[in-house]
Amino acid sequence: MIEQARDDLLVKVEGLRTWFPVRGCLFRKRYVRAVDGVSLSIPRGKTLAVVGESGSGKTTLGRTILGLIQPVDGKVFFDGIDIFSLSRRQMRRLRRRMQIIFQDPVSSLNPRMIVGSIIAEPLKVHHICSTRRERNKRVAELLLRVGLEPSHAARYPHEFSGGQRQRIGIARALASEPDFIVCDEPVSALDVSIQAQILNLLKDLQNEYNLTYVLIAHNLAVVEHFADIVAVMYLGKIVELADRDELYSNPVHPYTASLLSAVPRPEPNRKRTHVVLTGEMPSPINPPPGCAFHPRCPLTRRIAAGLSADETTEVISQGERIKVMKRCVEVSPLLEPMVDNPHHYHACHFKKA
Amino acid sequence: MEEVSEEIVEEQLKGKTPKVGRSLWADAYHRLKRDKVAVVCFAVIVLYVIIAIISSFLFPNWAENYDYEHANLPPSWEHPLGTDDFGRSVLQETMLGARTSLTVGVMANIISVPLGMLLGAIAGYYGRFIDDFIVWLYTTLASVPGIIRLIAIKFAFQDVVLFANTPFEMDLGGGMSGIYIALGVMSWVGTCRLVRAEVMKIRELDYVLAAQAIGTRRIVILFRHIMPNLLHIGIIQFSLGMVGAITAEVILSYLGLGVGTGVPSWGVMISAARMDLVVGRWWELSSAVGAMFIIILALNIFGDRLRDALDPRLRTA
Numbered sequence A: 001m002i003e004q005a006r007d008d009l010l011v012k013v014e015g016l017r018t019w020f021p022v023r024g025c026l027f028r029k030r031y032v033r034a035v036d037g038v039s040l041s042i043p044r045g046k047t048l049a050v051v052g053e054s055g056s057g058k059t060t061l062g063r064t065i066l067g068l069i070q071p072v073d074g075k076v077f078f079d080g081i082d083i084f085s086l087s088r089r090q091m092r093r094l095r096r097r098m099q100i101i102f103q104d105p106v107s108s109l110n111p112r113m114i115v116g117s118i119i120a121e122p123l124k125v126h127h128i129c130s131t132r133r134e135r136n137k138r139v140a141e142l143l144l145r146v147g148l149e150p151s152h153a154a155r156y157p158h159e160f161s162g163g164q165r166q167r168i169g170i171a172r173a174l175a176s177e178p179d180f181i182v183c184d185e186p187v188s189a190l191d192v193s194i195q196a197q198i199l200n201l202l203k204d205l206q207n208e209y210n211l212t213y214v215l216i217a218h219n220l221a222v223v224e225h226f227a228d229i230v231a232v233m234y235l236g237k238i239v240e241l242a243d244r245d246e247l248y249s250n251p252v253h254p255y256t257a258s259l260l261s262a263v264p265r266p267e268p269n270r271k272r273t274h275v276v277l278t279g280e281m282p283s284p285i286n287p288p289p290g291c292a293f294h295p296r297c298p299l300t301r302r303i304a305a306g307l308s309a310d311e312t313t314e315v316i317s318q319g320e321r322i323k324v325m326k327r328c329v330e331v332s333p334l335l336e337p338m339v340d341n342p343h344h345y346h347a348c349h350f351k352k353a
Numbered sequence B: 001m002e003e004v005s006e007e008i009v010e011e012q013l014k015g016k017t018p019k020v021g022r023s024l025w026a027d028a029y030h031r032l033k034r035d036k037v038a039v040v041c042f043a044v045i046v047l048y049v050i051i052a053i054i055s056s057f058l059f060p061n062w063a064e065n066y067d068y069e070h071a072n073l074p075p076s077w078e079h080p081l082g083t084d085d086f087g088r089s090v091l092q093e094t095m096l097g098a099r100t101s102l103t104v105g106v107m108a109n110i111i112s113v114p115l116g117m118l119l120g121a122i123a124g125y126y127g128r129f130i131d132d133f134i135v136w137l138y139t140t141l142a143s144v145p146g147i148i149r150l151i152a153i154k155f156a157f158q159d160v161v162l163f164a165n166t167p168f169e170m171d172l173g174g175g176m177s178g179i180y181i182a183l184g185v186m187s188w189v190g191t192c193r194l195v196r197a198e199v200m201k202i203r204e205l206d207y208v209l210a211a212q213a214i215g216t217r218r219i220v221i222l223f224r225h226i227m228p229n230l231l232h233i234g235i236i237q238f239s240l241g242m243v244g245a246i247t248a249e250v251i252l253s254y255l256g257l258g259v260g261t262g263v264p265s266w267g268v269m270i271s272a273a274r275m276d277l278v279v280g281r282w283w284e285l286s287s288a289v290g291a292m293f294i295i296i297l298a299l300n301i302f303g304d305r306l307r308d309a310l311d312p313r314l315r316t317a
Helices: A058-065 A088-097 A115-125 A132-145 A150-154 A162-175 A192-209 A244-249 A254-261 A298-305 A326-330 B006-013 B024-034 B036-058 B090-126 B128-142 B146-156 B176-186 B189-202 B206-214 B218-229 B231-254 B266-273 B283-310
Strands: A009-022 A030-043 A047-051 A073-078 A098-101 A180-184 A212-217 A229-234 A237-243 A312-317 A320-325
Touching: A009 A058, A009 A212, A030 A058, A030 A073, A030 A212, A030 A229, A030 A237, A047 A058, A058 A180, A058 A212, A088 A098, A098 A162, A098 B206, A115 A132, A115 A150, A115 A162, A115 B206, A132 A150, A132 A162, A162 A192, A162 B206, A229 A244, A229 A254, A237 A244, A237 A254, A254 A298, A298 A320, A312 A326, A320 A326, B024 B036, B024 B283, B036 B090, B036 B283, B090 B128, B090 B176, B090 B189, B090 B218, B090 B231, B090 B266, B090 B283, B128 B189, B146 B176, B146 B231, B176 B231, B189 B218, B189 B231, B206 B218, B218 B231, B231 B266, B231 B283, B266 B283
Parallel strands: A047 A212, A047 A229, A098 A180, A180 A212
Antiparallel strands: A009 A030, A009 A073, A229 A237, A312 A320
């Protein structure tokens, strides 16, 4: 299914780097490397899930793809158009086709505007409905489509619950009939019972309008039934990228494996091996050399444990001296396809045996 | 997408929806209405406004009503608050003084609050060198003590008459207009600072980003999405700024830099009465001070209550 779609790409990202300047020492500019060399492509009508801990750069990646943040390097092609080469005017016109859904349903809706005008804004900006009457009708249709009542148009955002507000945000994103929507943790702020409803709604909308999604999530549980392709991010880089089934059944990167082991399974008899990561993600201002994951990586420790000193080196992680492989500290691994599966990419020096 | 029946749309167009939403403004109004202290303070302010409006019709010739036979009389039934050195009624003077004070207070803030909000919003939203320039402007202004700024600008206004020989003639040197323009041009700094900080906060919120993602122009985002969320700051600043402007007018008039002679003002009254107290003539001073005390107290409390009612952080989501 994905095989056929692979050639029909809607979004293509090449070597994207988004760095934010921070105040450093005198004369030396320092940067937060939120996104640091990401390349990926999304087939039309499919969902790419971006997974990673907080601070891994998923949100920045999503916003850079939409052109809301300027990258320092790299290109984003939307339907073949290099979006950073467009003028402001052309970019505004293109925005009709790409939208975003936010994590926080409270701050994503202007508290001083009624729901009707919030949803009607894209219609006005892109001159979609010429008369007020048409616009109201369209707003009513959108509200019904996302599971709300047309009469809700006259109310203010603070009169709704979190799940309802998220539906309003979805209606706003749908208003301009986009091809592509970045869903930035659309259910993270919601109750578990509401999460499924919103995800189902997003799925239905995808089937109905042939939408292409980027779904940003911080755990693999949400992604499992939704994504076609999964990208795992760590410290601004993609460490593993594969079709969903492949990634779930055969995780190669030790970081992916640890994220997967954190997914709760309703199978009490199954033996579980928890890979608990120690410590927190290092600062993206000053990432560790080589493979950024090496201070927390269980794999490199395991391999290094039985080897002599010329292949290993000692680093300090969380105030503790650990023995890791020299290669992990010295060489930054590239995102490369696996030998037996060219669509499964990973960035680790040591493939799982 | 399923079709929507015409009736629903019809209903919506007419606004006959079962339940119409309540805006944050309506919410704040309801909260304020329940607050008895705020209502009392508001009533006092309204009373002063009424007095200010009717007094100039009731006593148009007060300044020329010299009556040296009845000078310096203590309060009596005939003269409820006594008379001044020239035998003019102190009650009338106090009431006319309210007109001066409120005019200066309102006009100064009509100039300063929008100015501060606009500059603050532009500085906070566009950032970079525009921000640097506006911040430089207000820090420079703020580095000179307020009263010295006002004295300096009053001197600069001497003999300046705007729109001469038109119905809008403004004598900046001697009249009331000089004071409120000076105050207005000088007192936008506080509002500007507050608004700038608030805009920098709002600009990062998701709904602004959403508007950007939709393709809304920056200027439209500023006026449609950011400004309405700042309006409450403007209203609060206006009500509290009244207090500052009224006090400033009194101080300037006391120093002889305010409204010209012949214009009734609480500051002029206090200035004229400062020698009277030693000989036991307390009524002119106390009338002016009392009148000022009550309106300033009312404005201050009302401003505070207004802030409580409008503050979105107090809203239960």
